[in-house]
Structures are given as structure tokens and as C-alpha cells.
Amino acid sequence: xxxxxxxxxxxxxxxxxxxxxxxxxxxxxxxxxxxxxxxxxxxxxxxxxxxxxxxxxxxxxxxxxxxxxxxxxxxxxxxxxxxxxxxxxxxxxxxxxxxxxxxxxxxxxxxxxxxxxxxxxxxxxxxxxxxxxxxxxxxxxxxxxxxxxxxxxxxxxxxxxxxxxxxxxxxxxxxxxxxxxxxxxxxxxxxxxxxxxxxxxxxxxxxxxxxxxxxxxxxxxxxxxxxxxxxxxxxxxxxxxxxxxxxxxxxxxxxxxxxxxxxxxxxxxxxxxxxxxxxxxxxxxxxxxxxxxxxxxxxxxxxxxxxxxxxxxxxxxxxxxxxxxxxxxxxxxxxxxxxxxxxxxxxxxxxxxxxxxxxxxx
Numbered sequence: 001x002x003x004x005x006x007x008x009x010x011x012x013x014x015x016x017x018x019x020x021x022x023x024x025x026x027x028x029x030x031x032x033x034x035x036x037x038x039x040x041x042x043x044x045x046x047x048x049x050x051x052x053x054x055x056x057x058x059x060x061x062x063x064x065x066x067x068x069x070x071x072x073x074x075x076x077x078x079x080x081x082x083x084x085x086x087x088x089x090x091x092x093x094x095x096x097x098x099x100x101x102x103x104x105x106x107x108x109x110x111x112x113x114x115x116x117x118x119x120x121x122x123x124x125x126x127x128x129x130x131x132x133x134x135x136x137x138x139x140x141x142x143x144x145x146x147x148x149x150x151x152x153x154x155x156x157x158x159x160x161x162x163x164x165x166x167x168x169x170x171x172x173x174x175x176x177x178x179x180x181x182x183x184x185x186x187x188x189x190x191x192x193x194x195x196x197x198x199x200x201x202x203x204x205x206x207x208x209x210x211x212x213x214x215x216x217x218x219x220x221x222x223x224x225x226x227x228x229x230x231x232x233x234x235x236x237x238x239x240x241x242x243x244x245x246x247x248x249x250x251x252x253x254x255x256x257x258x259x260x261x262x263x264x265x266x267x268x269x270x271x272x273x274x275x276x277x278x279x280x281x282x283x284x285x286x287x288x289x290x291x292x293x294x295x296x297x298x299x300x301x302x303x304x305x306x307x308x309x310x311x312x313x314x315x316x317x318x319x320x321x322x323x324x325x326x327x328x329x330x331x332x333x334x335x336x337x338x339x340x341x342x343x344x345x346x347x348x349x350x351x352x353x354x355x356x357x358x359x360x361x362x
Contacts, residue, residue: 039258040210040230041101041124043070044281044289044313045336046265047252051105051118053232054195054208055138055153059109059116064307066107067339073100074315074332100125107138115141116151133160136193148200153208155193159215161225162186187220189227197234205235231257246273274298281313289315293336307340 043049049070050057060066100123107118122134140153195208210230217223236252252267263286269279275298281289293311300306315332 039228041072041103041122041126042256042283043072043101043103044265044283044315044332044334045070045291045311046234046254047236047250047267047269048309048311048336048338049103049105050197050206050234051107051138052103052120052122053210053234053254054197054206055118055136055155055193056140056151056195056197056208057199057206058107058118058138058140058151058153059142060149060199061340062109062111064108064340064342066105067341068103068105069337070103070334071100072102072332072334109142115139116153120155120157131162134158138193140197145198146200148198151195151197151199151206153195153197155210157191157193158218159189159191159227160186161189161220161227187225188218189215190218191215191227195232201238202240203235203237206233208232228258228260231255231259247271250277250279277311281315283315286319287315287317287332289313289332291334303342307338307342309336309338309340311336311338 040053043052046053049068050060051068102123103120104122105118105120107116109116116139118138118140120134120136120138122132122136124130124132124134126132134157136155136157138153138155140151143150143152191211191213193208193210194212195206197206197208198204208231210232211227212229214229215227233255234253236250239249239251241247241249248271250269250271252269253264255264256262264284265281266284267279267281269277269291271277274295276292276294278292279290281291283289291311291313293309295306295309297305297308313332313334313336315334317331
């Protein structure tokens with residue numbers, strides 16, 4: 001999606017010292033943009049891919065190596081008018097354009113460094129027009145506060161952007177924007193993301209900003225296809241229904257903004273006994289999604305299989321431009337595979353001595 005950055009100035013009545021502080025934050029987070037840019041990919045099952053939006057969410061489980069993969073595919077039927085249709089002798093046709101995203105994240109909390117490290121790979125084919133690849137490396141320090149864990153994280157990464165030159169079909173031949181996209185070579189940017197995330201036993205919340213630098217061009221044409229900053233605010237809660245069988249309701253929300261426009265996803269999931277989960281999600285001004293997942297080996301004795309989790313979702317477009325009777329998006333399909341490996345094993349107590357002294361040192 002091609003967007004143009006707008007800047008809005010806000011006057012506030014605060015003391016001079018506070019004004020300097022917030023002006024510095026404003027200048028650091030909101031650099032100006034005048035050229036077209038592309039946004040981060042959007043997924044339906046966002047609670048399972050928190051580290052993509054917020055590097056501080058890495059390493060949520062102690063002594064675990066976590067692998068998370070999401071594959072998402074969506075299709076648009078774009079209305080194209082041929083020569084016969086324009087002369088009144090033919091009819092409009094619809095050209096199918098696919099877009100897909102593949103996201104793979106691996107992270108782990110390492111007790112020796114009191115923090116988490118991770119690596120992320122993202123392939124984003126945006127409706128046949130762009131073919132982008134993200135590679136990010138991250139670190140998050142973890143601080144235990146009030147029974148929860150506060151994470152402060154940083155991602156450093158690279159973004160390779162390419163255009164699918166054969167899929168641009170302008171209505172007029174002399175479109176300078178489309179001509180520039182057709183002629184653009186592969187672009188490589190360096191960038192960083194920063195976030196803060198707090199997780200307690202029954203709730204979590206975080207705020208982060210990706211593409212903080214706006215893309216430091218390493219190779220390719222300067223000042224072309226810059227990626228804007230993306231602000232993310234996330235939150236969720238685990239509500240125990242206290243039924244004889246263990247049921248929980250888990251609402252989650254994510255707010256996205258590129259400081260020009262914003263959108264929001266609201267999700268409500270029901271989880272049964274840690275084995276099954278399902279629910280609905282509403283994506284503001286875009287779609288309604290249904291999803292289902294399972295932890296198939298949750299109650300099995302094999303510790304290597306217990307960490308496997310599988311989920312799927314399907315989105316039904318609600319936007320006027322997203323769904324039409326004859327053409328438009330037919331929906332978005334998404335599949336999630338997650339695996340957590342517990343690599344830590346408690347050492348058995350051996351030797352002789354008083355049990356009082358042994359327990360004292362635990």
C-alpha cells in the first residue's frame with residue numbers, strides 16, 4: 001500500500017523544561033516524510049507474534065527456545081477494463097492478484113545475560129506489487145517487578161525492497177509515480193525498533209515503534225520508497241471463568257499508527273484447559289476474522305511435544321473496497337505454527353547432609 005506522510009503539530013501548555021523534553025521525543029520519533037512509503041505487514045493472530053511488533057516481548061518464557069511461524073495469504077480481484085469494454089461491446093474482467101506474508105521468529109531468554117535474544121525473518125509480497133524481505137536481530141533485558149516481568153528491547157535489522165515491475169498497469173501512460181516504481185532497482189535499508197513490554201500473570205501491555213530511523217539507505221536510489229515509523233500499542237487480559245473445567249476468556253487489542261492514519265484490531269479468544277482456543281477478531285475498517293487453534297500434546301508426558309501449538313484463521317472483508325459482489329478480496333487465510341522447547345532440566349539433589357540445609361539453598 002502506498003501512503004503519503006502528513007505531519008500534524010500540536011500545541012501544549014506545559015512548563016519550559018517539560019516542553020524541551022517532549023520536543024526532543026517528538027523530533028526523535030517523528031521525522032518528516034514527503035515521499036511514498038510502505039507499511040509493516042499486518043497479521044490476524046497478532047498475540048502469538050508479539051516480538052514482531054515489540055522487541056521487548058522476546059523471551060517471555062524462561063528456559064525456553066521459542067519458534068513462531070506465520071503464513072498469510074490474501075487475494076484481490078482487481079477490476080480491469082479491456083478495449084472491448086471501453087467501446088461498449090465487451091464487459092469488465094477481474095484480474096486476480098495474490099499477496100502473501102511469511103514470518104519466522106526465534107527467541108530465547110538466557111539467564112546468564114539476564115535478557116532475551118532473537119532473530120526474525122519476514123517475507124512480504126504485497127498484493128503482487130512489492131517483494132520485501134526483513135531480517136532483524138534483537139535483544140531485550142528483563143526486570144522482575146511486582147510479580148511480573150518488564151522487558152526493554154531493541155531490534156537492529158535490514159530491509160530489502162523490490163518492486164514487481166510487470167504488475168503495474170496505470171490508466172494513463174505518463175504516470176511519473178508508476179514509471180519510477182517500474183525503473184526502481186532493489187533497495188537495501190538499515191533500521192531499528194524499540195519497545196517496552198510488561199507481562200504479569202493475568203495481563204500484559206506494551207508500546208513500541210518500528211522503523212525508528214525511517215530507513216538508512218545502504219544501497220539503491222536515495223529518498224525513494226522510504227518506510228515510515230510504525231507505532232504499536234498492545235494489551236491483553238486473561239479472565240479465569242472459575243468453572244469446574246478450566247476456561248479462560250482472553251481479550252487482546254493492538255493499535256497501529258503511522259502518525260498519519262491509525263487502525264485497531266480487537267480480539268476475543270476462549271481457551272479450554274490449555275488445549276483448545278478459538279474466537280473472533282474485528283479489524284477496524286477492514287475485516288472480521290474467525291480463528292481456531294490447539295496444543296495437541298498439552299497433556300502428554302513427552303516434554304518435546306508439549307510445546308507444539310497450531311492455529312488457523314480466516315478473515316471476511318467488510319470494507320467497501322475490500323469486498324464486492326463480483327470482484328474484491330475473497331478473504332485472508334492464515335496459519336500459525338509455534339513450538340517452545342524447554343532446554344533446562346533441574347539437577348537432582350545428590351550427596352549427604354541435612355535436608356534442612358539442602359532446602360535452605362533452593
